[in-house]
Amino acid sequence: MLRYIAKRLLDLLPVILGITILVFLFLKLIPGNPAIVLLGPRATPDQIASLSKQLGLDQPLPLQYLAFISKLVRFDLGKSIISGIPIWQEIKTRFPATIELSVAAMLISMVLGIPAGIIAAVKKNGWVDNIAMSTSLLGVSMPVYWLGLLLIYLFAVNLHWLPPSGRLGINVDLQPITGFYILDSILTLNFRALGDVLAHLILPALTVGTIPLAILARITRSAMLEVLSQDYIRTARAKGLLERWVIMKHALKNALLPVVTIIGLQFGTLLSGAILTETIFSWPGIGSWIYNGILTRDYPVVQGGVVFVAIVFVLINLLVDISYAFLDPRIQYK
């Protein structure tokens, strides 16, 4: 098993190398010299030339890339051109916001999606099945940021039930400890803040969770249908076991494998920052930060942010693969 994990990690190295090369090249292709961005429109050519030299922009491309990589392995991602805040520090404060949103979204999608899928499979072609499958098809067909806007319109603007954006109300104090606001408010026994944090979380989490919810419901349904047609289910039923027992104990357990995979893959996608949804809800996570970096041509932010996100994405996918090997003894660790 350890050898299998080690081999998979080694396989990742060329992919991660490729990611860094691609990100590096993308940024070279984006128009706009960062020295000009940094100095503003009234800079003289001399100033631009000297700053370009200082930033190493006059070096040949392979050398610039080597400099980028040698800093990257030391976790030195540079500073934001606009704010001057070190990239790594910004990631450390923003990533918890994205994790909190992703976990909440995944919880919503699992709690609703898996039971919906099970019921849909058991009562195949019944009304629950039809409604669940039509809704999930609608869920994957909608632009989620549009759904987010509609939710804001309904629950924040018209009904005033929930706040429209942000993570915490301006009149609520919270002592940050871990950066996870739910955890922080529980640790400091600040229940006013906890309520406020949860209220801010509901709409974005529902929005971000829509696609995983729809996909989970469909995958659970098809995995259950696959399992329910197997011989051992017929045997279990023939033994006279209660139908509920057959479904929950015999079928569900074996149907969970693809479901777990999808949960992992979707979680990886969410952790990489829901760029559009975070922008709509002004959620201070990784996604909205990278988007702002692109808009303001903040090279180090985009470079550091995208490399970070892609590596997280790849590592989560690796974890999913490994857990798959754990869960399914038929898979050979070769």
Place this chain on the structure above:
Amino acid sequence: MDSVSTPPVTQQSSLRKASQRFFKSISARIGLILTVLIIVLALLAPILRPYDPATARDFAARLQPPGAVHLLGTDGLGRDMLTLIWYGTRISLLVSVLSVGLGLITGTLMGLVAGYFRGWWETIIGWFTDILLAFPSILLAIAIASIDLNFPPLFTAVFNPDLLNVMIAVGIVQVPIFTRLTRSMVLSLREQGFVQTVRAFGAKPGRIIFLHILPSSLAPLVVQATLSIGTATLEAAGLGFLGLGAKPPTPELGTMLSDSFNNGYALSKSWTILFPGLMITLIVLAFNLLGDGLRDSLDPRSNR
């Protein structure tokens, strides 16, 4: 051993069976009707236009709610929403169909080469595919769309350069999907009797790939392409929403949403976001229904 190619009789009857299965499914029929309707409306837009979307502005009638004159209301420039959405559908379809075409052709070629020749080809193409798949798709599309490409004037005469950028971005995102799909099919097909027979007769690789392997892999590719048009429509609209697509006054559906959102009347004049978003959903839904229906009828094993 089977003959060199599949006898036409069984091919025809299996196609007939597939179409019978397709038309038996209500959702597949709905998908087909919706898709045809959307395509026809998009094609007819310049002929039947009630107003010209770019120039017909009536500032006195800005942000009018839906009513008798403007069925779906007007936008912030006093333009008729129905006309804008009609043209927007045309633009969205054009972008998504062309970008899926780009992804389909490039990805399929890469998959054919990787699966047939194996060796270094497979290693390098596999590496490239893995890297592209390591990026969340919208992030990759944003990265590509923000590159300032210089197109030859021949292209920019036909298309808006902003739209070309979006097409290429969304198209590249689709490439690895088609590469993987094609490669896996080629890997199983190249070991099958009919391919080995033509190889034994001395057929050249190009002939084997394009005359024997590719036709046998068409069904899954068609299904994937149909479903990809849905995804591409969503991604193109997402880019438009982020300001990386068509610039106003070009009526693109995602741009219409961002126009309303950024100018601060998305929430007070709800029709300015409701209808464009609804249209995007309708387009994606149509292609998803059609794609699901095609998959279920062409591959009955997945039919559940």
